[in-house]
Amino acid sequence: MSKKSERYPLSDLKVLDFSRVLAGPFAGRMLSDLGADVVKIEPPEGDVTRFWGKEVANIRGYYHQQNIGKRNVCLNLRKPEAVSLVKRLVEATDIVIENYRPDVMDRLGLGYETLRKTNPRIIMLSISGFGRNGPESRKPAYAPVVHAEVGLIHRKWKRDGGSLSDLPTSLADTNAALHGLVGTLAAVHMRERTGVGQHLDIAMIDATAATDDQLQYDLESSHHTAPLPNEVWGVGFGHVMIATDFRLFFRLLVEHFNLEDPTHPDMELNQKVALRRAAVGNFLREIKTKEDFEAVMEKLNIAWGEVIDPANLFNQKTIKHRKSVIKTDNRQGGLRPTTQSPYRFSDALSGTDSKTSYRGEDYESVLCDWLDIGESELADLRKKEVILFSLEWKAGEN
Incomplete structure (x- = not known):
C-alpha cells in the first residue's frame, strides 16, 4: 500500500485506528479512501470481524469491507514497551480513532490528555454507544442496542406490525462513523487556525437521533401530519x-x-x-x-x-455505471467484491484500489516509514512480543 498521490484530498494525513467492528473502522476506511495513511493497530486476539463473512485467503468478508486500504500493526498494549511505541507513533500522527468503552484508552495510558502532551496537534475521535460522560457511559453497546434505545425498533413495529425486531443494517454504527468523520475533518480545519488538536466525543445514540428525519413527528406526537x-x-x-x-x-x-x-x-x-x-x-x-x-x-x-x-x-444500472461495487485483490491471485468510495470530486481522487492486510503484516513498513526504526530494534520488539506477527495469519496467500 504505497502513499497515495496528492490528488487525494487527505494524502498528507496520518491516522492510527485502534477501533474494531464497524463504527470506528468505517470512519477509518473513509479516511483511507480519501488518501490518508491509515494504520490499524490490532490487538493480539484480532478484530472480532475477522470471523464474520466469507473467508478468502484467511480474510473474512466483513473485515475486508471495513478495513481495505489500511496498513496493519499488531501490538500487545498490555506491555509498557507497546504503549511507549504508540506514543512515538503519535508524534507523527494527525488523527487517532478509537471505539473502546470510555475509560479503556486512559487505563492503557493512551488517553487524550496523555497523547496531547506527546503531540498537541493530535485529534482523537472517540466513538461509543452512550458518550464519554453520563449515566450510561460504561454501558456496552452495539448498533441493535442503540436502535432499541433511540426508538427505531419501536417505530418500525408500530408501522409494520409483526414482532419487534432489529433493522437489517447497522445504522447506529454508520451514522456515528459519518458524523465522526465530519467532526474530525472540522477539527483538522480548525487546527490550521489554532495549531492545536481536539478530542471529539461521538455517541452512537446522539448521532442516530440527530440523523433521524422522523423523530420530530414522535417528539411532537404528529405522525398524523406526515x-x-x-x-x-x-x-x-x-x-x-x-x-x-x-x-x-x-x-x-x-x-x-x-x-x-x-x-x-x-x-x-x-x-x-x-x-x-x-x-x-x-x-x-x-x-x-x-x-x-x-x-x-x-x-x-x-x-x-x-x-x-x-x-x-453488481447489475443495478447506476451501481454498475459508477463502479460503486468493485473487484479488489483477494490475496490469492484473484478478485473479490467490496464497496467503493462514494465521493466523486471534479478535480480530486478518492477510493481504494488496494488490498486488505493480514493482522500485523505491515509492521516493518509502518515503523520504518513513520519512525525510521532499524532492523535491530524491530527484532527486539518482535522478540519481546511487543509487536506480533505470525505467518499462520497469512495462510492462503500465494
Missing part, C-alpha cells in the same frame, strides 16, 4: 417501491390511464380505500415488463425503485 408511508407493490416482473401518496397515485392513474374508480359516494371510507387499492394492485400486476412500468411512472412523474436482492447489486 405524508402517507411509501409502499411496495407487486408487478408482473417482481416488486417495486412507489414513492408517493396513494391518494395522488390513484387520481393520476384515473386521469392518465383511465383506471375505473370502483367506488361510489355512499360507501364507507374504509371500503373505498380497499376497493381502490385492489384496483391499483390489479392494474400494476398487468404490467409485465420493467420497460412498460418505467413508461407509466415517467408519464405520471412518480419516483420508484425496483426491489432487488443485494446479492445482485
Whole structure:
C-alpha cells in the first residue's frame, strides 16, 4: 500500500485506528479512501470481524469491507514497551480513532490528555454507544442496542406490525462513523487556525437521533401530519417501491390511464380505500415488463425503485455505471467484491484500489516509514512480543 498521490484530498494525513467492528473502522476506511495513511493497530486476539463473512485467503468478508486500504500493526498494549511505541507513533500522527468503552484508552495510558502532551496537534475521535460522560457511559453497546434505545425498533413495529425486531443494517454504527468523520475533518480545519488538536466525543445514540428525519413527528406526537408511508407493490416482473401518496397515485392513474374508480359516494371510507387499492394492485400486476412500468411512472412523474436482492447489486444500472461495487485483490491471485468510495470530486481522487492486510503484516513498513526504526530494534520488539506477527495469519496467500 504505497502513499497515495496528492490528488487525494487527505494524502498528507496520518491516522492510527485502534477501533474494531464497524463504527470506528468505517470512519477509518473513509479516511483511507480519501488518501490518508491509515494504520490499524490490532490487538493480539484480532478484530472480532475477522470471523464474520466469507473467508478468502484467511480474510473474512466483513473485515475486508471495513478495513481495505489500511496498513496493519499488531501490538500487545498490555506491555509498557507497546504503549511507549504508540506514543512515538503519535508524534507523527494527525488523527487517532478509537471505539473502546470510555475509560479503556486512559487505563492503557493512551488517553487524550496523555497523547496531547506527546503531540498537541493530535485529534482523537472517540466513538461509543452512550458518550464519554453520563449515566450510561460504561454501558456496552452495539448498533441493535442503540436502535432499541433511540426508538427505531419501536417505530418500525408500530408501522409494520409483526414482532419487534432489529433493522437489517447497522445504522447506529454508520451514522456515528459519518458524523465522526465530519467532526474530525472540522477539527483538522480548525487546527490550521489554532495549531492545536481536539478530542471529539461521538455517541452512537446522539448521532442516530440527530440523523433521524422522523423523530420530530414522535417528539411532537404528529405522525398524523406526515405524508402517507411509501409502499411496495407487486408487478408482473417482481416488486417495486412507489414513492408517493396513494391518494395522488390513484387520481393520476384515473386521469392518465383511465383506471375505473370502483367506488361510489355512499360507501364507507374504509371500503373505498380497499376497493381502490385492489384496483391499483390489479392494474400494476398487468404490467409485465420493467420497460412498460418505467413508461407509466415517467408519464405520471412518480419516483420508484425496483426491489432487488443485494446479492445482485453488481447489475443495478447506476451501481454498475459508477463502479460503486468493485473487484479488489483477494490475496490469492484473484478478485473479490467490496464497496467503493462514494465521493466523486471534479478535480480530486478518492477510493481504494488496494488490498486488505493480514493482522500485523505491515509492521516493518509502518515503523520504518513513520519512525525510521532499524532492523535491530524491530527484532527486539518482535522478540519481546511487543509487536506480533505470525505467518499462520497469512495462510492462503500465494
